[in-house]
Amino acid sequence: MQKPQHVFDREREWAGLVSFASEVSPGARLGVVSGRRRQGKSYLLQALASSMGGIYFPALEVTEAVALRLFADELIRFTGAPVPAFRDWIDAIPYLFGVVRDRAVPVVLDEFPYLVKASPELPSIIQRELGPGGSGATSTARVLLCGSAMSVMGGLLSGTAPLRGRAGLEMLIRPFDYRQAARFWGISDPRLAAQVHAVVGGTPAYRKEFVRGDIPAGPADFDDWVIRSVLNAEVPLFREARYLLAEETEIRDPSLYHSVLAAVADGNTTSGGIAGYVGRKSNEIAHPLRVLEDSHLLVKERDLFRPNRSYYRVAEPLITFYQAIMVREWARLERGDAATVWRGSRARFLSQVVGPHVEVLCREYALHADAAAGEVGSGVVPDPANRTQIQVDVAVLAPADHGRPRRVLSLGEVKWDRLMGAEHVARLRRARDLLTAKGYDTRDTALTCYSGAGFTPELGAEPGNDVRLITLDDLYA
Template sequence: MLSRPPAMFDRAHEWAALSRFILDEQAGATLGVVSGRRRQGKTFLLDAACRAAGGFFFGATEATDADSLHRLGEALTEYTRPATPIRLTSWYEAVDALLALGRERPVPVVLDEFPYLAKANPSLPSIIQAAYGPLRTERVESRTRLLLCGSAMSFMGGLLAGNAPLRGRAGLEMVVRTLDHRLAAEFWGLSDPRLALMVNAVVGGTPAYRRELARNDSPADAGDFDAWVTRTVLNPESPLFREARYLLAEEPDLRDTALYHSVLAAVAEGNATRGGIASFLGRKAADVAHPLDVLEDAGLMARDADAFRDNRSSYRIAEPLISFYGAVMRPVWSQLERPGSATRVWQQAKRRFESNVIGPRFEQVCREWALYHDDAELLGGLPARVGTGVVNDAAAKAAHEVDVAVVGVSDGAQKPPLLSVGEAKWNEVMGVPHLTRLRRIRDLIVAGGRYDTAATRLACYSGAGFTPELRSAADRGEVVLVDLATLYGLR
């Protein structure tokens, strides 16, 4: 294992994977691809790995092909200290020079922001493919561990897909993800789970938002939350203020940013279906298919299949800061740009924050807990997937929304087991009426015959607590109660 930097928070899994890839003693150069949305710490992670292993790190910029080759030659000259400066005239020469670095020992070589290089020279992936030919002498005699890194998720996702030139060439494919709600709370130094989820609903789990953009400004307690919002994300002098807009501008495939901002705003306003989004924009449903696909490929939008209805899905924004921007900031952007307006705007926007931002975020955290963190198996076993859905009630002429539907592994059975159906309420004390509704939903699902419901458990998720009557029902085994302390692993 490479020596881990003391300043690195978490990322133990990623560091271990990089260590195994870099320190592999096998003969022959190898290739790895590292991706992830901006500001997740990819550059810090790879730079630290290069420093620990004595490797070569090159950070690309938006530049012409000739300029990039010139800068790469300068960086190689500084790294290798040859008798004469290295002058690179083509990427064929450049890749061979990078492979030559690993002739004596395994050496990590990082090309950070690789999409910039490939944009200036679209043939670069094919050049690397040719350099990594299985019988090519330069590759066979090298132990260079070449790592291509980038933040343009749509581009990086296509590097190894389908008929792409590098398909089958990579020995490592790693995505550096955002911190989940538990790690984010620890990273922000928040021990109060309610405050932690409120902060998570604004900035999510992106590490750079605390260290660089908020300059380590974390709310002292729940009473400081409003002031923290106004002095950071709603403050026009803070880098966080425009971050949500920049996230779209930095994606190369999002050319019509006004359209994509409008699509995200539609979802932030509570329109989760393709038809609802199209209606919000005044367009046909077919017209929003492409923008939704592009946003999904970029990692900014997620599509969740309906657990109870075939060919139905709903959309949600994957980045909390964009949800916050769309629901709270975008409608009053001109007001916020004027210094001193943040406090007044925030007082008016808190209702939208509760309904359009933190409520949906709480539901998503509940689903993530059910999928990844239910170590005590309160919901009955290992889930295969967790999602949402709508159950039709023909007798009552109603449709019931299920916030957390947990489907288990079928293990060859004709019907997959439905482990749990649950309802999530952020700011509402849940009681027996919620349990009664869940019982009705379970009866409807049983009648539908899609799932094995023999062991389906009912679950109530609340950020405000439960009535004594509901707690008594939980003691009798009629319902599972999940509060904020459970979501954050505090009990």
């Protein structure tokens, strides 16, 4: 089925949804679609229901009785016939399966966590009707449960949850990657695209509604765009980072969760460092860390060269920007002094926001650029002789081959705003030698320099057979 022209990209997601919704085998089917708010889930599912003549029911935060009346209204629109008043979902779900019999159609229950909040038994009812002898046995409904509360949606199919094992589709709608985001924003300059992505990431809704359609006119307009659209207290994006946590139902102490995010954004990436920053014991922040991971606001990554060590990073760029730039100047920003705040924060933006963010983009690039890559991440290589450690920003490892040394395909360093030269290659070469001594297979390891500012004439003229030079143009090519 042709994807509607008004739906940008999402080719893979659209194909998966259409395949699920058009399956012709008898019996109702269940799918789960999740993702943080503003990613375009509802937009995509509305387009699916409209294209296939299905049912789209957007739940509201209301009582069960009101929700059932609204659901009945949606069934009336779908069938064109009267629908009985439902006493509860025990009445409503079998009736739904009864009216969807002639052809496979999607039935979207959007913002499903709202329904579960008012009717905790609803997943069990759906499970029963999908099971042997249930009303779903003769139905052709392709039910899609959708929601943004990641802790709720993640629990629908886990552990001993009633719907575990019932879903034929489990789809996560992610933000656009950095290349998709550049196209979505209509930005062709790689440097400008990287800076905008470091602020708003790939969340589709931030492109129009949240900045009132304001797009930087070019690289020279970036600073003014930040002042008039991101740091402007009258623009919706200004308070968005504060609201992201409020959408998660498991969060009972917002101040603690904001403090954990602030700790990570400030460079405290281990659980011990985060605990020290917020003034709590490590065991007291274990639950907040897990909830923030489940909410896709934090990402836990392991050190590729020290597997027993891991670190956290903030997954949502807007939160990093908010913590690094906005929190400490909130009062002045609310008074409308954005220009002064930005002048004083520009250097911090480059070092604490853009620099680390571009490292993430380079790792994403490396994952797709090397077909032999099995794992991409970062890591620290101890250098005992020099009593120091070498930070490898982008490490590419081949898939593990049991009984053989792990192959290192590439070791990379990233610099956003400075020229890279022979000293950076020498540091990577030293890291390669140290890994060789530790038993890694480094015979074909490339030394990769990722630079947003360029390379010294000497390095650019003769980089060497084992050296790769990657620019921002390469990242966005």
